[in-house]
Amino acid sequence: MMQTIDLRGKSLSASELRTAVPRPELDVTEALAGATALIQQVREHGEAGLLDQAERFDGVRPKAIRATAAEIEAAVANLDSAVRAALDEMIRRVRLASAAQVPAPATTVLGDGAIVEQRWEPVERVGLYVPGGKAVYPSSVVMNVVSAQAAGVKSIAIASPPQKDHGGAIHPTILAAAGLLGVAEVYAMGGAGAIGALAYGVESLGLEPVNVITGPGNVWVAAAKRAVTSVVGIDAEAGPTEVLIIADGSADPELVAADLLGQAEHDELAAAVLVTDSEALAEAVQPIVERRTLATKHADRAGVSLRGQQSAIVLVDNMAEAARVSNAYGPEHLQIQTADDDAVLEQITNAGAIFMGPYAPVPLGDYIAGSNHVLPTGGQAAHSSGLGAHTFLRAQQIIRYNRAALDEVRDRLRAIATDEDLPAHGESVDARFGTGREV
Structure with a gap:
């Protein structure tokens, strides 16, 4: 049973709302010292340090950390035809949407002979992290790589944890996705050590330091990204995934329940939040969530997520209050399923990606909508945007007088x-x- 938070009849300030919304117990600061030690091990011992960490954390010692061109080609050749067709379409759509994010150069004439030009210059080299814990994410390869390529980045390195089930190699679907995108530099390394390797380089592997590191990961990856921000740029410190659904009495409780569960299956810390002014909807959703959870493949971890303190049904007086709660939360994924979705949208300021209506569920954005699924979590949407071509671009001004x-x-x-x-x-x-x- 999901907890219910009743905010009806309460007049809360913005700070009080931020305290009232559900959050997971997650403190990146607690992992910072450990992540820094792992980074230092890689700086001091290079490839040997990465191998030791793979054995310790991934349960396998890779035969080689860097994938060969032959391994990447074989992964592409052996890729399931249906998966390849889906990845090809995902790549096509994300390329189109990412290209639209690149600002055009602009020239401002301030007077006769006084000109300031604006240009957007890509960084030279990026490191893209693709997680590989409870699931395998070729979609994250696409989201990271296509954004960097749209920005004009020429040098791309991918890091993904070695897989015990594949003898310490990178998961073949990850390799295949890299191959489809023309990325030849892929490393079997994960966690904080991988972030350190990308930031500082590993000479024996031919891994040169990068300028920007992006991609989601666990708390150790988030802490490591914080630890290396003095030498590289990062997208964000990604935390557990989350969805907030704003729905009123017109919403279909079956769809709302399905969408809450769809996010909860990621892991035990995933957050699923429904904000509604309809007590009837709230009461209808609860048993449907229970039924769907019992029937799903990952019922155990989804159940932990839905019963956790980070998930809740929040009751509010009206849709204006629902928007206030959402803005205080700053969700990674915001779904709006109401009688007037655009009226609610006009009141939204803080969100990573916004999914409008019953036919735009979050999985659409995860895979094939064309939008990017690497998004700010933990309220970071209040000050940060999701991954895009702009992540890899630097604004430069050229002054001509x-x-x-x-x-x-x-x-x-x-x-x-x-x-x-x-x-x-x-x-x-x-x-x-x-x-x-x-x-």
Whole structure:
């Protein structure tokens, strides 16, 4: 039975709402020291450190950490035809949506001979992490790689944990997805050690350091990403996956229950939250969730998720309050199933991806909608966006002024420089007109 949180008749501030919404017990800080130690082991011992960590955490010692070109080609050749067709379509759709995220260059003319240009430059090299714990995620390969390629990144490395069932090699479907995307640099390494290897490089493997690391993972991966932010950029510190569904009395309780369960099957810490102003819907959903959970393959972990403190049915007075609760929560996935979805959408500010209506369930975004499924969790949607081409781009400004344009603004420039007690700033401009103080 999912817990019920009744917020009806309460006037809560934004901070009180953030406290009231359900959250998992997860503190990245607690894992930081351990993750840092694992990163240091890789920095000091390189390939040997990665092999030791694979044996310790993945239960297998890989024969080789870097996949060969022949292994990648074989994985593509042996890929199930239906899976290949699905991946090909996923790649096509995500490419189209990712290309739309690349800003066009722009030129601003501020005066005669005074021009500022805006351009977006991709980073040179990225490391993409693909988890491999309770499930295998070729879809994450697509989401990470296509976004980087859309941005124009030329050098891409993939890390994914070695699989005990495959003799310490990377899962063949992960390798096949990399092959379909033309990525030849794939490493069987996981957890914090993999993040450290991507950040600092491993010479014996030919693994050069990257500029940006992206991709979801467990708490150790999140902690490791935090630990290396002084040397690389990251997308976000991904936590357990989550869905928040805003629904009113018009919603189909069968679909709502199916969507809650669909998220809960990821793992025991996954969060499934329903926010509704309909007590009748809340009461109808509970037994359907129970029935569906008992019938599903991953009933044990889904049941733990749904009964956990991170999952709940939240009762509110109206849809405006439902939107307030959602914004306080900042969900990774937000589903809206109401009589007027767009009216609710207008009130939403914080969400990773938003799924509108009964025919846009979260799994659509996980796989083949064309959107990206690497999204901010744990309320990070209040300040961060999901993975996209923009993750791998840097905004750069190019300033072009001729002599006349500089002369037009130099008195104002000098006034500000003098006020800030930085006279050499003004002198560097005056020197171009032969009026600067001799030094």
